[in-house]
Amino acid sequence: MSTAHLLYESYELMVILGHYGSGKTNLSLNLAKKLKKLGREPLIIDLDIVNPYFRSTDYLELTREEGIEVLGPVFGSSSIEAPSLSPGIDTMIKNATEQKPVILDVGGDPDGARALVRYTPAIEQVKSKLIALVVNTRRPETQCLEGNLAMIDELVSTATLAIDALVGNTHLAELTTDEIIQQSLPLLNELSEVSKIPLVCVTVPQGSSLQDSLNAFALPIERLVKTSWQ
């Protein structure tokens, strides 16, 4: 029996942090879809004011189809390069409930996490929350233990929030294989041991045979973040 669902089922607020390209947006979209299936009304808040393309706000068609609400940067889908966030975010974080959970999709690296600091007081008021770090061991800066530990240190000191959980999300976009995910497990376990942050789940492509072998840890996800020609 998988326990990976605990990652998203019982929280009012989830904060998704990680390195650029770790897969924060794809994970956020997947978690929202899963919550929607459970009859909840998730809200994704796109805090990514670092990337000009490929943010949660760029998938509005998909989220509209799924009935998922997304609150992006004020000029998020207008190509205007103004890093301004909606004034309503504080209230939305404070009003998060298990029925109406909030997912904060934070920009990559400590640069992206800087936008989060402004909301730390609001986040601290939420009783049931999970600060998750997404780890892709096939990204240049998070390929080894030292790189990941440095990323954690920088993120924690920038965001001024402690990380509660690690989410293994090793992928190579369309070239992701079960083997690539399996190869990431020793590093993820070592990182969890050294950082003393529990590894709560490892994402696997939907239908992958790893769902059985990893059982409790496997979180099946779809590839929702794509380019326009895919």
Add this chain to the structure above:
Amino acid sequence: MGEKILMKGNEALAEAAIRAGCRHFFGYPITPQSELAAYMAKYLPKAGGVYLQAESEVAAINMVYGASAAGVRVMTSSSSPGISLKGEGISYMIGADLPGLIVNINRGGPGLGSIQPSQADYWMATRATGHGDGQIIVLAPSTVQEMADYARLAFELGDRYRMPAMILADGLLGQMMEPVELPEPIDPKSLPAKDWAVTGTQGKRKNNKVNSLRLAAQDLEDAVLERYARYQTIKETEQLAQLELVDDAEVVVVAYGAASRIVRSAIMLAREEGIKVGMIRPITLWPFPTQAIQAACKTAKAFLTVELNTGQMVDDVRLAVTQGLPVSFFGHSGGVVPTPTEVLVAIKKALAGELFHILPFRSKLEAGD
């Protein structure tokens, strides 16, 4: 070659440039190329190199001129408006026969335009990057892997022919992430010495001069004609293009960069319907791969060019096509990206023998006008 990792196009190009022996980067931030400069700022000093954020694009390109004159592999990167500013310096580099890598992560124009992906700088890259009677080599990657591979190729070609080389990519290629296998690093000390560089004579040789000013008309014409002869060699020997399903194709689509990715999806849709269509993807935009286009004229009935602009490369396709074959165009501009379905419609029109230049006014179409 190491294992595959996931990188942004901008990051992969930067890392590949370091691995190609580049230890000098001078630039100025602009979206959508800023990750390239940010990567260099972080990693170039670790490789023993110099990263310098100049006070402007004009300053940056002149620093490239200086470093290149001293014989090192050097680069700068920017996006469209920034490349306009570098135009003067690039012309000086051409006039002084200096190699150097210039990266343009093309965004929508003219003017400040948009920060969305575009191919509107084709003419600027291949016709007139700066003033004067000169050319630069222009390479057009279409994947993150090619962003890395062509960085090395650009340095090699630039050094071989003593001229600037540009990588012309669009915002999509700069921003998107794909798996990439990085090339083995080259030690800059192992690169062939440049006997023309101004490195100090130590009293042992005649001094070298790097200069683009030639006040006597005959001196200047001699230099221009010597360069022109080099351009002819490059046109004959350095054309590169990727051919896909061209052998039996009745319609040949010509597209480069991100547009070629959209066209590939459209070709797959067309082939499922039994339509014989293929693609020529120019890798070198200058020299333009006329040989590949001319070879395809033996079997093709029509050509279609797809670009993220109002029709620029289509001129070069028309110049290359023989036997009076029709060359049509389909595109979007300003940062709007065509869809594979739109391209499929254009392929069918070309197959039906229509000659057209279509720029769908999407916002008017959506408004029902």
